[in-house]
Amino acid sequence: MSLWQTIFPYILSGISVGGQYALIAIGYTMVYGILRLINFAHGDVFMVAGLSMVYLAASLPLYLAIPVMIILTVALGFTIERVAYKPLRTAPRMSVMISAIGVSYLLQNLALYITGGLNKNYPEIPWISDKITIFGATTTRVTVITPFVTIALVLILVWVINHTKIGMAMRAVSKDFETAQLMGIKINNVISITFIIGSFLAAIGSMLFFTNYPGVVPTSGGMPGLKAFVAAVFGGIGSIPGAVIGAFIIGICESLIKGLDTILMSQGVIAEQIGFATFSDAFTFILLIIILVFKPMGLFGEKQTDKV
């Protein structure tokens, strides 16, 4: 088997995972860009989106369930910001981060209570769950369309940020919080809209992710959330294209590492298994630490100086 034939399926699934991480990563990077807050609860918002889809699809037809799920997720993101982050606006950054961890803990425990801690099967969305063959690799359609959906959404978002009034306000707030306020920008609205956009993308991301991997558990959001955050740091926090590229790199690397034993063995590089798959999650963090140590602002991040 040629090298390409061997690794193509891994790259395919890596790109797909990367696309899903990208949609979550945008939520992290935008919030961090404006509030300087690692929104630990974002991964759990993603999980709740998946879970609410499970329950909604049980009672509503899909064409209703999907919009209702998106609205609920957006409402959740908005509420979290208003209830858990807004009162702490003047508090030290550590308090806000602790509040985010608290929200994450609460959402996970709520999900545990509601589901009884059991795995919930994600409803099958027709057409995108169909089986297709591409370059000799069999997979589902969602795997193939995810990167395109992601890139389309990102292009729209970048346009919004660069060419609309609210986009300008967002850029202004992320540059300088206080000056923006003095210039008459309604900070709270801008922050709310950031959370709404982030949650909206997380909702779309959850639809793609769980159609691909159809099981939702209370901890489903944890790992994808962390990886998406790492993707955001990798690309340079605050930069949307950076987050997307970071997410694709992490997705592909992760997938290749899971298959590294097989790839190397098929090429005759190693004779027996080494067990690289153990490090598929850890590798993301190794990447994170390397980038933090050598290029702390990420691939595309702006250089910032501490103001005294």
Added chain:
Amino acid sequence: MKRFVALGLVLCMMAAALVGCSSGSSSSEKTVKIGVFEPQSGDNGAGGKQEILGMQYALTKTPTVEIGGETYKVELVYADNASSNDKAPSAAQTLISGGVSVVLGSYGSGVSIAAGDTFSAAKVPAIGVTCTNPQVTSGCDVYYRICFLDPFQGTVLANFAKANGATKAYCLAKQGDDYSGGLCNYFIEAFGADNCVYEQFPADTSDFSTYVTNAQNQGCNVFFAPVSTEAAAQIIKKASAQSLGMPILAGDTWDSNVILEAAKGSDLDINVTTFYQEGANPEFDNGIKAWINSDATAKSNNGGNDELAAVTAMGYDAYYVALEAVKKAGTTDPAKVLEVLPSLEYTGVTGAIAFDEIGDAKRDSAFVKKCNTTTGVWDFVTEAKAQ
């Protein structure tokens, strides 16, 4: 000042909680408590709930027991070990402090191994229902079990794979899971280590597509994945989407309607080994199905239908083994119950149960079932004996 508000809050909570602890139930009727040490959440939550169903059904059939000439009411006391090895010891301690005479469980071997020491320290006997890893009983003097062991199950599965023409096996286990890791290990031992590819996926993995690709690229012709039902459903979906092209083999955890549901409509060939084949005892089958259908909670705990899991039958038998034990001991004192367990014999719906000197069940047969992907039920394949 806020500090005192917080403190006040805490004091109120403490006071409330202490009241809560002291208000125990005090009925005049004599009761014997049986601890149910099962996962009700986490990876193995679905399986644990199905195992509990067997015990609950047995309780409805036999709610009382004669101990030393007196009639005792049986009460099941539950503790959720959350499929997590670090929560298991305190869940076990909750049962022990609740005054149970004997403990049943658990589904999943890791939690049983983890809690063994707690039971041992309190001299409370535990009867494992479907924990198949040898370590459950080997290092613990109070743990007994009514199921077969992984070395046996692994051998049966390896022989079955070989008999069906498999030459190279792909084995997949979950990292840190003693059940899947153990079973894979014994399968590999029996199948031949040179012909096996063994991989472990980290906890919280949801993307199994790469593992399916690995199996295909390694040129394997059997896919052995004795993992929890939660991961199993994901593996089946991916195997079906990527046209796996080889039969899937698994152990007793896969004997669940979660698997049937996930595999329905696909073209996969799934075989499992298990403890009980539906139809072996029609009276029990019909009785428990009627009960599951009449009880909404039971039905939802069984996954929404009345398809019978082998672990439910095992749970049913375990309940009666516990009753036999307290009957024979003639007291509810756990230490006395422990003394009679080695010589206990009972014939249940899943076969004759007796313990050897380590505390393991003397069982020498397992059923092999095949998933019928068109009708969504298990078809009986063969009854395998140890060689």
Added chain:
Amino acid sequence: MKKDNKKNFISLVIVLVFLGIVLLLDQVIKPTDNMSMLLTVLQKGSVYALAAVSMNLLNGFTGLFSLGHAGFMLIGAYTYAMLTIPDAARADVYQYYDPAIRFSIPEVLSNGIGPAGTALGVLIAVIIAGLIACLFAYLIGLPVLKLKSDYLAIATLGFAEIIRAIFQWSKLGPLTNGSNLLKGFERTSTFKLAIGDFTLSLSTFVPVLIATICIWIIVLIKNSTYGRAFVAIRDDEIAAEAMGIDLAHHKMLSFCTSSFFAGISGAMMAMVLSIAQASNFRSAMTYEILLMVVLGGIGSISGSVIGAFLFISTSEWWLRGLDSGKWLGISAPGIFRNGFRLVVFSVIIMIVVLFFRKGIMGDKELTLEMVKAWPKNIFNWIRSIPKKIKSLFSKKEAK
């Protein structure tokens, strides 16, 4: 000065009395008693109390927001377990591997100097556990301590995950037993002392004693010049540097000290649970410890201890009824089902995080004067409730 001495003496007496009570409880309460959960809470609580205090040393006193605690506890737990599994039990524990370590420190010492050797061996293993965690912390600290607040948090979190993956790697199986659990080592349930015919059970006393000693050492560190330097760094790095405090050196010192005690608490965790397994030491564990610190008050040692014991006793004991259908005599199986305990619990935590940001103790320590003043303060607080409610409403109208 004299007053201080008197105070120290009183504290010492209180601690000794407390230890005595624990020792007594250890003898009186049998595992099958209704109250045996108290022992479980004391055991687990002391593990988490030490973990919380050591995290507080870093997050609360030095102002370094690190989320790598679970990783260091993992190192401690594994080191302790690997060093104390009796040789005879190794083959059974490492069932799929050929064990690389072929001795157990307590066993070697007890062969040499009798029963006291076991205790000494356990102690040595615990200290080595701390030292190995400390060593890892030093290596990790070199690159990450330069990072600023949230970057430091996420980098340490990442390191904890990497450590977990390394310990689960099958190639290290002969040492770590792969991803399978380690058991059979010296654990609290086997800690006993035979005096003539009478056997003294030490299963709760030992963890409580270790935690007490370690926390006492942390208090000493906090009150030393190093401790004051840590606080100075937290309050203002630039000012601290201007005062001549070597930032890098002190940050590393704080990070390593905190990890040393985290390693010891990990060893205690293994002792108490009687198993050690890498998959238990997830980032969720770090978050829980962080929430204990927040509950007790960031920057207060006594607060962290109170927070840890409250957290453990509510989640393991008092609120368990919320999961099983009956609590406080209220029976509501529909609502009080599996998981409700944790929901109630996380709501309480959110309330603390949002409305009582200082936690129970703020950054103050529990003192005798404070305890004496409690009745008065609580009375005043209750009296002020109506006023507070009134002001709450009037504030809303003003908006």
